[in-house]
Amino acid sequence: MKALKDFFEWIGSGVQMALRTLGYLPQLPRHWKQLIDQCLFMGYATVPLVAILSVFIGGVLALQIGYSILDFGAKQYIGTIVGLSMVRELSPVMTAVMVTGRVGSAVTAELASMKVYQEVDALKTMNIPPERFLVMPRLAAIFLVMPILLMVSVVTGWMGGQLVCQFVPWIDLSSQAYYNSLRSFMDLGDVTDGLVKTQLFGIGIVLIASHIGLRTSGGPREIGAAVTRAVVVCIIFILIFDYFITNILI
Amino acid sequence: MESTVTVEPVSVSVQGLGKAYGSQSVLEDVSFEVKPGEIFVLMGPSGSGKSVLMRHLVALEQADAGEVLVGNEPVDGNSKEQSVRMALVFQAGALFNSMTVYDNLALYPREHRLYSEAVIREKVTAVMKALSIENAGAKIPAELSGGMKKRVAVARAIIMEPQLILYDEPTSELDPILAATTSELIATISRETGATSLVVTHDRDLALSIGDRIALLMQGRLVFTGTPDELRASTDAQVREFMNPSIDPDNPRFRKQENDV
Numbered sequence: 001m002k003a004l005k006d007f008f009e010w011i012g013s014g015v016q017m018a019l020r021t022l023g024y025l026p027q028l029p030r031h032w033k034q035l036i037d038q039c040l041f042m043g044y045a046t047v048p049l050v051a052i053l054s055v056f057i058g059g060v061l062a063l064q065i066g067y068s069i070l071d072f073g074a075k076q077y078i079g080t081i082v083g084l085s086m087v088r089e090l091s092p093v094m095t096a097v098m099v100t101g102r103v104g105s106a107v108t109a110e111l112a113s114m115k116v117y118q119e120v121d122a123l124k125t126m127n128i129p130p131e132r133f134l135v136m137p138r139l140a141a142i143f144l145v146m147p148i149l150l151m152v153s154v155v156t157g158w159m160g161g162q163l164v165c166q167f168v169p170w171i172d173l174s175s176q177a178y179y180n181s182l183r184s185f186m187d188l189g190d191v192t193d194g195l196v197k198t199q200l201f202g203i204g205i206v207l208i209a210s211h212i213g214l215r216t217s218g219g220p221r222e223i224g225a226a227v228t229r230a231v232v233v234c235i236i237f238i239l240i241f242d243y244f245i246t247n248i249l250i
Numbered sequence: 251m252e253s254t255v256t257v258e259p260v261s262v263s264v265q266g267l268g269k270a271y272g273s274q275s276v277l278e279d280v281s282f283e284v285k286p287g288e289i290f291v292l293m294g295p296s297g298s299g300k301s302v303l304m305r306h307l308v309a310l311e312q313a314d315a316g317e318v319l320v321g322n323e324p325v326d327g328n329s330k331e332q333s334v335r336m337a338l339v340f341q342a343g344a345l346f347n348s349m350t351v352y353d354n355l356a357l358y359p360r361e362h363r364l365y366s367e368a369v370i371r372e373k374v375t376a377v378m379k380a381l382s383i384e385n386a387g388a389k390i391p392a393e394l395s396g397g398m399k400k401r402v403a404v405a406r407a408i409i410m411e412p413q414l415i416l417y418d419e420p421t422s423e424l425d426p427i428l429a430a431t432t433s434e435l436i437a438t439i440s441r442e443t444g445a446t447s448l449v450v451t452h453d454r455d456l457a458l459s460i461g462d463r464i465a466l467l468m469q470g471r472l473v474f475t476g477t478p479d480e481l482r483a484s485t486d487a488q489v490r491e492f493m494n495p496s497i498d499p500d501n502p503r504f505r506k507q508e509n510d511v
Binding site: 114117121122124125 | 308347
């Protein structure tokens with residue numbers, strides 16, 4: 001019973017923090033320096049990781065699909081399947097997982113450390129709300145960065161699939177055929193569905209990571225535990241939320 | 251200190267304050283008054299609830315019973331904006347580790363848009379000079395010594411031009427000379443800005459030399475409130491034991507405590 005009460009209390013305080021943070025968004029221009037810093041940290045340094053991950057996911061996907069449908073003589077559909085899988089599902093989810101590992105963990109570690117070493121208390125005594133100073137610029141940054149990361153992931157994923165189709169001898173599908181098939185079954189709605197998912201994942205990751213960080217108390221051990229908890233909660237959130245949002249978007 | 255600004259001091263009134271964490275009572279029916287502009291020193295053994303009491307004054311804790319009034323306004327954390335400017339000098343400094351010393355000091359006026367960037371620079375530079383930390387502006391807190399961190403924390407408080415300054419163990423972990431310097435600094439700030447000061451400490455020298463009034467908190471209860479002379483003259487056994495503890499290696503206190511248990 002106590003665990004259930006704690007869970008709802010955690011959800012409630014998280015929603016409160018999220019609402020307060022959104023309420024401070026009009027003051028974003030005052031925090032433009034922090035916004036740029038956060039965009040660079042969240043985006044610029046995450047792009048190579050997302051690109052490497054996606055190129056191999058696209059490649060492996062093309063291999064698996066090629067192996068499965070070659071006997072049916074349907075290799076011309078590899079481009080379509082890789083293209084749609086990447087843009088609608090794999091790129092949003094894998095980008096979100098990468099952002100959890102790289103950005104979510106860093107956000108929790110930084111905020112938890114600030115909380116444990118009383119920097120958050122110092123902000124409060126200075127009448128500076130932590131939601132405005134710490135959470136809001138990060139939330140705005142993830143909102144700007146996630147679409148870019150998604151596009152990088154989608155394009156490199158498609159390229160990974162194309163390279164496999166072109167250079168694996170038993171598939172032997174030209175890049176022109178691959179991209180023709182990719183284009184023929186895809187429309188703008190597929191891309192916007194992927195974007196919507198990615199944005200919601202990004203916002204969720206930053207809010208969860210910030211909430212866990214700002215509720216940390218104790219010492220260095222608790223900071224480590226908070227980071228682990230944030231990563232686990234974010235990944236569970238991504239997977240569960242992915243199912244429901246996909247159901248709505250389909 | 252030429253850099254400081256005179257402020258309108260405020261009174262502090264604590265009435266029947268009570269706080270417990272689970273079954274452990276930390277503060278019980280604590281009441282005292284701090285007059286505007288005075289230096290009020292709160293002393294007590296470790297774990298007596300001094301820091302918890304101080305956190306109630308800046309709304310970092312919610313009281314279970316009683317109330318705190320600063321400048322006749324209740325401090326309960328519910329009001330969105332404080333009308334009274336308060337600054338807390340944390341025991342460990344609580345400086346923002348990702349910012350330089352200069353940015354630490356400039357944060358409050360920048361965030362509250364008190365002055366233009368040029369005026370902020372002028373004020374921060376003047377305060378840094380007054381506290382002899384003018385060469386530390388570009389450093390990050392991790393590069394500072396303990397004494398320097400304390401001075402930066404005090405400087406950050408002064409920049410806020412507070413009507414009430416709270417100091418949490420300002421002389422802990424400092425050598426006797428630095429402790430004396432910090433005590434002088436607190437007295438000077440109080441005198442020159444006129445701000446009310448509330449100092450939580452174990453430091454008898456600080457309390458007796460700069461405190462206008464002193465309160466003694468033991469096991470969550472106030473056992474003494476009075477002037478330094480009244481404290482020196484107190485005949486209360488608890489007060490005398492705290493102020494002048496005897497050191498007897500042949501009959502150590504912890505053995506007696508073990509036997510009592």
